[in-house]
Amino acid sequence: MNLEQLEYIVEIAKTGSLTGAARNAHVTLPAISQALSSLEEELGLSLFSRARGQGAVPTAEGLVIIGKAAEIIHQIQEIREEAQSYTNSLSGELRIGTIPGPMHLIVDVVAQFKKDFPKVKITLVEKGPKEIMEDLTHHRIDIGLMVLFEHFSLSGSGLKFEKLLEGNIVAAVSKRSPIALCRKMTPEKLLTQTLVLYDDDYIKWYMERFIGQFGSPEILFTTNNTQAIQNAVRDGIAITIGLDYSFISQLAYPEEMTVIIPLDLPDSKPVYYGWVHPEGKYSSQIARKFVNRLKSRL
Numbered sequence: 001m002n003l004e005q006l007e008y009i010v011e012i013a014k015t016g017s018l019t020g021a022a023r024n025a026h027v028t029l030p031a032i033s034q035a036l037s038s039l040e041e042e043l044g045l046s047l048f049s050r051a052r053g054q055g056a057v058p059t060a061e062g063l064v065i066i067g068k069a070a071e072i073i074h075q076i077q078e079i080r081e082e083a084q085s086y087t088n089s090l091s092g093e094l095r096i097g098t099i100p101g102p103m104h105l106i107v108d109v110v111a112q113f114k115k116d117f118p119k120v121k122i123t124l125v126e127k128g129p130k131e132i133m134e135d136l137t138h139h140r141i142d143i144g145l146m147v148l149f150e151h152f153s154l155s156g157s158g159l160k161f162e163k164l165l166e167g168n169i170v171a172a173v174s175k176r177s178p179i180a181l182c183r184k185m186t187p188e189k190l191l192t193q194t195l196v197l198y199d200d201d202y203i204k205w206y207m208e209r210f211i212g213q214f215g216s217p218e219i220l221f222t223t224n225n226t227q228a229i230q231n232a233v234r235d236g237i238a239i240t241i242g243l244d245y246s247f248i249s250q251l252a253y254p255e256e257m258t259v260i261i262p263l264d265l266p267d268s269k270p271v272y273y274g275w276v277h278p279e280g281k282y283s284s285q286i287a288r289k290f291v292n293r294l295k296s297r298l
Contacts, residue, residue, distance in 0.1 A: 005039045006069040008032055013066045017055040091119035094286045097132040098145035101200055101246045109294050129201055142287045144276035147202050160279040163272045165298045167243035171261045174236040184264035187214040194238040199224040
């Protein structure tokens with residue numbers, strides 16, 4: 001029995017198939033099959049029942065063994081990380097996927113983290129929620145940062161969402177606009193405005209719901225060019241909407257030029273920004289340290 005075999009059976013249980021486990025472990029299917037057969041022979045019992053079209057389903061005995069294997073893997077990881085902490089030097093790789101909107105919230109954290117742990121290689125990429133979920137499932141990134149709302153359910157994905165920040169939808173308008181004095185933006189008032197929108201999955205979903213309930217406002221353009229949106233709002237050409245934490249950056253939306261107005265919409269619910277990781281898989285020490293830093297800054 002070896003650690004590799006234990007890792008394989010945990011992965012088979014998680015994916016429900018030898019093929020999926022082989023893909024995630026980056027090994028061949030015969031290698032996974034041979035490792036499982038050898039372990040089952042050594043233990044003298046079947047860990048999985050394998051029927052055509054049903055994948056690999058843990059047996060009653062297998063569930064117990066797989067649970068213990070997961071505990072052993074976690075303990076070994078803790079030993080490695082504890083040993084590394086004594087060297088006073090964190091090293092390795094941290095791959096982060098994030099939706100574009102809140103990028104300004106994490107740039108400073110990334111910069112400080114790199115300064116404190118120069119031996120950690122950090123990769124930061126902007127992607128949509130679906131891409132982030134897929135990359136996490138296939139172990140192409142370590143942390144996903146995104147918003148969770150009705151349209152995106154993690155049910156059955158094998159992923160877990162943990163809240164970092166609560167947000168609400170707001171409008172950003174020029175201080176020179178007549179509506180800048182409004183305390184709340186009603187649906188009726190929003191319908192009289194020209195909008196410029198950020199090209200974002202949540203904003204698209206939100207506007208589809210809004211249009212379905214209240215009608216369609218005039219949309220000047222949709223873009224992922226934040227500077228174009230800022231210019232349009234600053235010059236009073238249009239207004240924009242987004243989650244309140246997207247407007248935290250004073251550099252992006254200076255107070256002397258822009259007013260943030262809450263949207264007064266029925267059945268409006270908070271939207272949570274958080275981090276996503278594989279459920280049941282223990283995050284690395286590097287990932288946990290980074291998330292703790294992020295929590296302390298938000």
